[in-house]
Amino acid sequence: xxxxxxxxxxxxxxxxxxxxxxxxxxxxxxxxxxxxxxxxxxxxxxxxxxxxxxxxxxxxxxxxxxxxxxxxxxxxxxxxxxxxxxxxxxxxxxxxxxxxxxxxxxxxxxxxxxxxxxxxxxxxxxxxxxxxxxxxxxxxxxxxxxxxxxxxxxxxxxxxxxxxxxxxxxxxxxxxxxxxxxxxxxxxxxxxxxxxxxxxxxxxxxxxxxxxxxxxxxxxxxxxxxxxxxxxxxxxxxxxxxxxxxxxxxxxxxxxxxxxxxxxxxxxxxxxxxxxxxxxxxxxxxxxxxxxxxxxxxxxxxxxxxxxxxxxxxxxxxxxxxxxxxxxxxxxxxxxxxxxxxxxxxxxxxxxxxxxxxxxxxxxxxxxxxxxxxxxxxxxxxxxxxxxxxxxxxxxxxxxxxxxxxxxxxxxxxxxxxxxxxxxxxxxxxxxxxxxxxxxxxxxxxxxxxxxxxxxxxxxxxxxxxxxxxxxxxxxxxxxxxxxxxxxxxxxxxxxxxxxxxxxxxxxxxxxxxxxxxxxxxxxxxxxxxxxxxxxxxxxxxxxxxxxxxxxxxxxxxxxxxxxxxxxxxxxxxxxxxx
Amino acid sequence: xxxxxxxxxxxxxxxxxxxxxxxxxxxxxxxxxxxxxxxxxxxxxxxxxxxxxxxxxxxxxxxxxxxxxxxxxxxxxxxxxxxxxxxxxxxxxxxxxxxxxxxxxxxxxxxxxxxxxxxxxxxxxxxxxxxxxxxxxxxxxxxxxxxxxxxxxxxxxxxxxxxxxxxxxxxxxxxxxxxxxxxxxxxxxxxxxxxxxxxxxxxxxxxxxxxxxxxxxxxxxxxxxxxxxxxxxxxxxxxxxxxxxxx
Ligand SMILES: Cc1cc2nc3c(=O)[nH]c(=O)nc-3n(C[C@H](O)[C@H](O)[C@H](O)COP(=O)(O)OP(=O)(O)OC[C@H]3O[C@@H](n4cnc5c(N)ncnc54)[C@H](O)[C@@H]3O)c2cc1C
Ligand code: SF4
Ligand code: SF4
Ligand code: FES
Numbered sequence: 001x002x003x004x005x006x007x008x009x010x011x012x013x014x015x016x017x018x019x020x021x022x023x024x025x026x027x028x029x030x031x032x033x034x035x036x037x038x039x040x041x042x043x044x045x046x047x048x049x050x051x052x053x054x055x056x057x058x059x060x061x062x063x064x065x066x067x068x069x070x071x072x073x074x075x076x077x078x079x080x081x082x083x084x085x086x087x088x089x090x091x092x093x094x095x096x097x098x099x100x101x102x103x104x105x106x107x108x109x110x111x112x113x114x115x116x117x118x119x120x121x122x123x124x125x126x127x128x129x130x131x132x133x134x135x136x137x138x139x140x141x142x143x144x145x146x147x148x149x150x151x152x153x154x155x156x157x158x159x160x161x162x163x164x165x166x167x168x169x170x171x172x173x174x175x176x177x178x179x180x181x182x183x184x185x186x187x188x189x190x191x192x193x194x195x196x197x198x199x200x201x202x203x204x205x206x207x208x209x210x211x212x213x214x215x216x217x218x219x220x221x222x223x224x225x226x227x228x229x230x231x232x233x234x235x236x237x238x239x240x241x242x243x244x245x246x247x248x249x250x251x252x253x254x255x256x257x258x259x260x261x262x263x264x265x266x267x268x269x270x271x272x273x274x275x276x277x278x279x280x281x282x283x284x285x286x287x288x289x290x291x292x293x294x295x296x297x298x299x300x301x302x303x304x305x306x307x308x309x310x311x312x313x314x315x316x317x318x319x320x321x322x323x324x325x326x327x328x329x330x331x332x333x334x335x336x337x338x339x340x341x342x343x344x345x346x347x348x349x350x351x352x353x354x355x356x357x358x359x360x361x362x363x364x365x366x367x368x369x370x371x372x373x374x375x376x377x378x379x380x381x382x383x384x385x386x387x388x389x390x391x392x393x394x395x396x397x398x399x400x401x402x403x404x405x406x407x408x409x410x411x412x413x414x415x416x417x418x419x420x421x422x423x424x425x426x427x428x429x430x431x432x433x434x435x436x437x438x439x440x441x442x443x444x445x446x447x448x449x450x451x452x453x454x455x456x457x458x459x460x461x462x463x464x465x466x467x468x469x470x471x472x473x474x475x476x477x478x479x480x481x482x483x484x485x486x487x488x489x490x491x492x493x494x495x496x497x498x499x500x501x502x503x504x505x506x507x508x509x510x511x512x513x514x515x516x517x518x519x520x521x522x523x524x525x526x527x528x529x530x531x532x533x534x535x536x537x538x539x540x541x542x543x544x545x546x547x548x549x550x551x552x553x554x555x556x557x558x559x560x561x562x563x564x565x566x567x568x569x570x571x572x573x574x575x576x577x578x579x
Numbered sequence: 580x581x582x583x584x585x586x587x588x589x590x591x592x593x594x595x596x597x598x599x600x601x602x603x604x605x606x607x608x609x610x611x612x613x614x615x616x617x618x619x620x621x622x623x624x625x626x627x628x629x630x631x632x633x634x635x636x637x638x639x640x641x642x643x644x645x646x647x648x649x650x651x652x653x654x655x656x657x658x659x660x661x662x663x664x665x666x667x668x669x670x671x672x673x674x675x676x677x678x679x680x681x682x683x684x685x686x687x688x689x690x691x692x693x694x695x696x697x698x699x700x701x702x703x704x705x706x707x708x709x710x711x712x713x714x715x716x717x718x719x720x721x722x723x724x725x726x727x728x729x730x731x732x733x734x735x736x737x738x739x740x741x742x743x744x745x746x747x748x749x750x751x752x753x754x755x756x757x758x759x760x761x762x763x764x765x766x767x768x769x770x771x772x773x774x775x776x777x778x779x780x781x782x783x784x785x786x787x788x789x790x791x792x793x794x795x796x797x798x799x800x801x802x803x804x805x806x807x808x809x810x811x812x813x814x815x816x817x818x819x820x821x822x823x824x825x826x
Contacts, residue, residue: 026707026708037637037647038693038733040645040733041640041647042645045644045645096710096711096713096714097705097710099714099715100703100705100715100767101703102703102761102765102767102768103729104722104725104726104729104761104765105722107721107722108719109719111718113714130723131730132644132730135644135729135730135731135732139731140703142693143701143703144705146696147704156693182682211639212639212641244609245609245610245613245660245661246607249642333642449621451621495632497632499592500635500682500683500686502633502635503633
C-alpha cells in the first residue's frame with residue numbers, strides 16, 4: 001500500500017527554515033512553509049560575514065576538530081561537544097552544497113574557495129560570496145524551494161504569521177494556528193510535526209543591528225505553551241556597528257583581518273587597543289571580549305569623567321583597487337547612505353546588540369521538550385554556547401535546519417500523531433483561543449502607546465543586560481518590566497481595519513515580549529558568574545564547578561522557573577579563555 | 580526643531596479609492612524615509628491634527644538588503660530604508676509601487692516575482708542534499724563577473740520602471756535577467772541553461788523587453804541589467820538556432 005507522506009509545518013523561511021523544509025522533503029515529507037514575507041526578506045539576507053567551514057584551502061592544516069575546539073572555546077564551553085563536532089564535521093559539505101546550489105563563493109587564484117579570518121579562530125575559515133553572502137544564500141535556497149514546490153512537495157505560504165501551537169491532551173504538538181496578514185483570517189493547520197525556524201530575538205532589545213521583526217515572538221509563543229527556553233541570558237554584541245540613517249548596522253569583522261585596524265582616539269592619537277591587549281591573536285578576538293575591551297578603553301581615554309572617546313575602524317591603509325574585492329562586504333555596509341567613504345576616512349563605531357545565543361531548548365536531534373515540536377536556526381539554542389563565532393550562525397542554521405527536518409520527517413510515522421488524526425474539536429478550540437486573544441486586544445482601552453512601550457522595554461533591557469550586568473539593576477528591571485506590562489494593558493489598538501491590519505499582530509507580539517524579557521532578566525540574575533557575553537564585574541570569573549550547565553527556563557503564571565541541572569557534556573579540557 | 584512634510588498616497592484596500600494625507604515629522608539626524616514612516620506609525624496624526632490609521636508599509640532589514648521597503652519616493656522607485664529625508668527640499672511624496680497589485684497604503688503584492696522565478700526555473704537541479712564530493716571550480720575573475728548578477732534583492736524597482744511591464748504582457752521585470760545570468764554562468768547552472776533560455780524566449784521573457792534600460796537606473800543594488808538583457812537576448816537567439824538544427 002502507498003503510505004501517506006508525513007505532513008510537516010515549518011515556521012520561517014530564512015536559512016534554517018528552508019534547509020529544514022528541503023531535508024524533510026528529501027525524507028519523503030510534504031511541507032508547508034509559513035513565513036511573514038517571501039523567503040528573500042528573511043533576516044538571513046543581511047549576513048555579510050560568510051559561513052565557517054574547515055575547508056583548509058589556504059593550506060594551514062585546518063581541521064573540523066580544530067573548528068569544533070575553537071567554537072567551544074569561543075562559546076566559553078557552554079555547548080555540548082558532540083553536537084558542535086557534528087556541525088563542524090558537516091560544515092565543508094554544507095559549503096559544497098551551497099556552491100552546488102549556485103552560491104558564488106569568492107575564489108583563490110586556483111579557483112578553490114577563498115577563506116577569510118574571524119575573531120576566535122586561528123585559521124582562515126570564512127567562505128564568503130561577494131559583498132552579500134546572505135542574499136545569495138537565500139536566493140539559492142529559495143530556488144530549491146521553488147523547485148520542490150513545482151513538484152508539489154512544498155507549499156509556500158508567505159504572509160501567514162504563526163501565532164500559537166495546537167497542543168493535545170497528552171501535551172504533544174499537533175499543528176499550529178496561523179493568521180493571514182492580509183485578510184486577517186485565523187486558521188488552524190494540523191501537522192505530524194512542527195519546526196520553528198523564526199529567527200532569534202535581538203530586536204527585543206534597543207540598540208540592535210537586526211531586522212525589525214526579529215523580536216522572538218514565535219519563541220515566546222511556544223514558551224508560553226510549555227516549551228523550555230535555553231540560555232536566554234546570553235546576548236551577543238558586535239563592537240563594530242555604525243549608525244546609518246537612525247539604525248545600527250554591524251560591519252563584518254572578517255574585513256578587519258584583511259588589513260584594517262581598530263583604534264580608540266586618545267590624546268588626539270590612535271590607540272590600537274585590541275592589538276595591544278591581544279597581540280598574540282593580532283587583535284582578532286571573540287566579539288564579547290573585543291566589545292568589552294574597546295568600550296572600557298573608550299571610557300578610559302575620555303578627556304572628562306562623563307564624556308566618552310571615539311572608537312574607529314580604519315581601512316584607509318588598504319590599496320583602493322584591492323579593497324574593492326578584499327573588503328567588498330565592508331564597503332557595502334558603509335554605502336552612500338551612511339555617507340561614509342571608508343577608504344578615505346576612519347569609520348566611527350559603537351557597540352550593538354547583534355544576535356542571541358539562547359532559544360528554544362532542543363536535544364541532539366533538534367526536538368524540543370514538547371513532543372512533535374522541533375526548532376532550529378536563531379530560534380533554537382544549540383551550538384554557540386556563551387558567544388557566537390562569526391560564520392557559525394549561518395552554518396548552525398543550515399546544519400540544524402537539516403537535522404531538524406530529517407528527524408521530524410523520519411520520526412513522524414512512528415509517533416502515531418498523524419496530521420489527519422487531529423480532531424476538529426482540538427483545531428476549533430485552538431482557533432477559538434486565538435480569536436479570544438484578538439477580541440481581548442481590541443477591547444483594551446486607555447491612553448498608552450504600544451510602540452513607545454516597546455521602545456521603553458528595549459531600552460530597559462539594554463540598560464540591564466548590556467555589556468556589564470549588575471544584580472541590583474537586574475532586580476529593579478524585573479519590577480519595571482511588570483510596570484511596563486501593566487501600562488501596556490492600557491494601550492489601545494490604533495487601527496480597527498479588518499484588512500492588512502499591521503497593528504493587531506504588533507500588539508499581539510508586544511504581549512509576548514514581556515514574558516521573554518522577564519526570562520532574559522531572571523536568567524541573567526540567576527547565573528551568578530561571568531561566561532562569554534554574560535559578564536558580571538562583581539563576579540568576573542567563570543565558575544565551572546557551579547555553573548557549567550545549561551540554563552533552562554519554563555513559563556509559569558508567577559514568572560519564569562529556572563533550572564540549572566543539565567550539565568554540559570564536554571570531554572575536552574576546559575581551557576582558560578585567553579586570546 | 581526642524582520638520583519634514585510627508586505626503587502619503589493612501590488606500591484602505593484594493594477596491595477602495597485612493598486619497599492623500601499629509602504628515603509633519605520631527606527630523607532626526609540622518610533620518611531615512613522608512614524611519615519617518617515608522618515615526619508616523621507610532622503617532623498617526625495628520626499635519627492638520629486629525630487622528631488617522633497608521634500608514635501600512637513593509638520593512639524588515641533597514642539596510643537595503645531585503646527589498647521589502649520599495650516604494651515610489653517623489654515618483655521614483657526606491658528603497659525607503661536607504662533614502663534620506665534630507666535629500667529633498669520640499670515635501671516628500673510616497674506612493675505604493677504601481678506595477679504590483681495594491682494591498683493597502685504603501686503595501687503591494689509582489690508574489691509575481693516568485694512566480695516569475697518559478698516559471699523560468701531559476702534553480703540548479705541537484706541530485707540531493709548529500710555531500711557529492713565535488714565543489715565546482717572557477718576562477719575569481721569569473722566569480723567577479725557573475726557575482727554582480729547574484730545580488731538581486733527582489734525589490735521590484737526594476738519592474739516598476741520598465742515600460743514593458745504592464746497589464747498586456749506577462750513580462751515581470753528585469754530581475755529575471757539578473758537571476759538567469761547568475762545561474763547560467765555557474766558551472767552546474769550551465770548544464771540546465773538551455774531549458775531556462777527556451778523558457779525565457781517564450782511568453783513573458785526576453786522577447787518582451789524593448790531595451791529602454793530604465794531598469795538599470797533604479798536598481799538599488801546597481802546590477803548591470805542592460806548588459807544582462809543584451810547578453811540574454813543574444814543567447815536566446817543562439818539557443819533557438821541550436822535547437823532548430825540539433826533538436
Ligand atoms: C547584521 C547581521 C549580520 C549577520 N552576519 C552573519 C554572518 O556573516 N555569518 C553568519 O553565519 N551569521 C550572520 N548573522 C546571523 C544570521 O543572520 C542568523 O543567525 C541566521 O540568519 C538565522 O537564520 P534563521 O533562518 O534562523 O532566521 P531568519 O533568517 O531570521 O528567518 C526567520 C524567518 O521566520 C519568519 N518568521 C518570524 N516570525 C514568524 C512568525 N511568527 N510566523 C511566521 N514566520 C515567522 C520570517 O519571516 C523569516 O522568514 C548575522 C546577523 C545579523 C543581524
Ligand atoms: S531594458 Fe527596458 S524594457 Fe528591458 S527590462 Fe529594462 S526597462 Fe524593461
Ligand atoms: S534587479 Fe535590482 S531593481 Fe530589480 S528586483 Fe533585483 S535588486 Fe530590485
Ligand atoms: S527594509 Fe530591507 S531593503 Fe529596506
